[in-house]
Amino acid sequence: MVWRNNKMEDLKKLQDDLWDYAETGFKEYKSAEAMCKYLEKKGFEVNRGICNMDTAFDAVYGSGKPVIAILAEYDALDGMSQEADVAEYKPLKDSTTGQGCGHHLLGVGAINAFLELKKIIDEENLEATIKLVGCPAEEAGSGKTYLARDGYFDDVDIALTWHPSNISSVSTGSHQACIQCYFRFKGVSSHAAGSPELGRSALDAVELTNIGVNYLREHIRSDERIHYAITNTGGHAPNVVQAEAEVRYFVRSSTGPRVKKLYERVCNVARGAALMNDTELEIIFDEGLVDIVPNFTLEKVFRDSFIKLGVPKYTEEERAYAKKFKDTYDVDVLLNQTYENVKDVKKLKKNIIESELNDYFVDKDHSDVCYMGSSDVGDVSWVVPTAQINVNCFSYGASGHSWQWVAQGKSSISFKGAIHAGIIIADTARTLIKNPNLIEKAKEELKERLGDQEYECLIPKDVLPHVY
CATH class of the missing domain: 3.30.70.360 (Alpha-Beta Plaits)
Structure with missing residues (x-):
């Protein structure tokens, strides 16, 4: 299979625009509209304002089963203002917000997955329906929770997503x-x-x-x-x-x-x-928002795609760029961190010492452990089998909700990560479409995990999306 996208410049511009807008939860008007217009330019019909959220949207392609949803995010954080490409804390003078969790990359990567999967469906004449779901307010607002509560995913068979990180791996375990x-x-x-x-x-x-x-x-x-x-x-x-x-x-x-x-x-x-x-x-x-229900079946399919397609490759210039940001951290602190479920911790620590950024697939054991932190992906995972990956977009040392992540958010390194995430997601979806038994196995796993539990949304039905 040959992976390609002839509109890389357009996607890079979209990434930069979303970084510039840096809009917080349920205020992502420019960001959502930019993504919608990009999709319309590609010939897709876009539904705006789904489930009573002005900045939520979807685009649908194909027909029949299975129905696979690709989740996109694009909201920013307050208090995360930072100049791009500057390896020191330097807030912008005219803004207090910034893409401190890389959700602008998440949105671009999801769009690339949608575009690549459309090509696969067309070229291989596959029967499937794919949805790109624009999910606002992950950081504050829980957009996916409203989608799950209001039945948006009732006809969906599988949900796939990703998150920018400083390692490339399959996400496993639960969150709070x-x-x-x-x-x-x-x-x-x-x-x-x-x-x-x-x-x-x-x-x-x-x-x-x-x-x-x-x-x-x-x-x-x-x-x-x-x-x-x-x-x-x-x-x-x-x-x-x-x-x-x-x-x-x-x-x-x-x-x-x-x-x-x-x-x-x-x-x-x-x-x-x-x-x-x-x-x-x-x-x-x-x-x-509720806890995440892991799905080992889908995690394995994601892993197989990672093994087949590898991770992004970096130039010497990109490594020099990453080193400037890695040097803002104490390496000893990085080495003493806990790396949950990593199969070969020694290899990872060696890579941290010798490399400016993660440049190999970090294999992990499956986990049911609840890790600290929360995501509205949890609500989706209770109503449809869901899995996500992490793809490296930053130097070693940089962590979420840091000025270092904001500063690197326009770099070619981060763009490579977003594009590669889309490739991995598309390949995983292709495998699922061509092997319906895997979808049934993922559904059965979710059913077994839930047992007699039913999804209970923590947001009351009379509470609508809002900004206080």
């Missing part, structure tokens, strides 16, 4: 379920010196909540995490008792039922804080 919320306190303003007895500090309530949660941490499971950020301090004048204040929380656990219980414990802490200082509390549910 997560609930996000705001605790909004209302107090009474007063002169902090002249009449403090008349005031009720909303900011104190926020601080009491955070203190209480920090004591709660001692009594939660080792696979649970709680994070917060104060989103409204109530003002900047110390001599005014703050009449309003707000804090945003992420609550994570290994399963949906467990995260619901932990979330209620955290809510009780906030309720107690309001009681302690006589303020009013409003709890605003923001979003929720």
Whole structure:
């Protein structure tokens, strides 16, 4: 099979445009429109605004079964502003956002997979329906959760996706379920010196909540995490008792039922804080997503494609570029990291020492372990067999949500990773289409893993996609 795409320049421009837009969850208007127009230029009919999300879309090609969905993302992160190609922390002057998780690459790679798979279907006269699904707000908003909740994947047989990384491997294991919320306190303003007895500090309530949660941490499971950020301090004048204040929380656990219980414990802490200082509390549910259900059947097919097609190749210029970013990290720290399920850890550490970036396929053992972090891919994985890969797009050392990832997001290295991810996904989908027994095996595995459990979306039906 000869892999090609004659429009690499157009895809590279799309990558750069998405990096420039750097729009956060449910605000990806320019990004989504750029991707839609690219697909329309290629002759596809695009459906915008699916499942009540303005920045969600899909494009469909083919007919009949199986139906394979390729998941794309494109949202950015706040607080991740950074100049491109600069190997030092240097935020842009006119922006606070940046592609700190490489989702612009994820979107481009998914589009390339869709284009390559269309060629395969046409050239080999295969019966299949493929969907490119534009999924907004992975970082904050859980776009895929709304898609799963509202039945978008009901006719889908397999879902495939990828994520930029600094190693090339098949993703395995689970990730945490997560609930996000705001605790909004209302107090009474007063002169902090002249009449403090008349005031009720909303900011104190926020601080009491955070203190209480920090004591709660001692009594939660080792696979649970709680994070917060104060989103409204109530003002900047110390001599005014703050009449309003707000804090945003992420609550994570290994399963949906467990995260619901932990979330209620955290809510009780906030309720107690309001009681302690006589303020009013409003709890605003923001979003929720469930844990990922791994699928070893699909992971093996992905692995076979990786073994057959290899990993991206790099020039000396690209290696010199990567070295500038690798040198911003302490190599000893990299060597002491935990590399979950890697079959040959010694080989990986040797590569870290000797190479500027990962240049071979890192083979892993299958895993059922729940790793720290969350993704709305989890909701998809509960309703349809799902798998994903990682493809190297950055130097060694760089990690997600870092300025180093943002800085390298326009590089030829990152572009090669995105294009190669599309090639791997397309080849994996081809194998599945030509071997329907593998699809049935993946479905049976999902059924066995779930047992008598049913998918329960953590976002209530009356909560629509939103931005607070």
